[in-house]
Amino acid sequence: MGGKVPGAVIRQRSLRIRQISEELSAAFRSAQVGTTLRALTIEDGTLVVTGNYLKLRVAPGRQRNEWVDVRVTSHHHGELLGG
Secondary structure, eight states: OOSOOOHHHHHHHHHHHHHHHHHHHHHHHHHTTTOEEEEEEETTTTEEEETTOOEEEOOSOOOTTOEEEEEEEEEETTEEEEO
């Protein structure tokens, strides 16, 4: 291979890769709606992290570092909500 790829082409390709990544990520998050996952509460207890590294917003009332089973109820603007 010879020659250098122009900066504009690099930026264009990079943008397309990020777009595809976001589309795949959104599709995966949407596919999780309706599933129940084991998760660990973090921060103030209103955010949990699942075994497959999804972050879900849940109702307050839990302690930090508490294991819970959470059902993914919706996917809204890139954020998963659980109950």
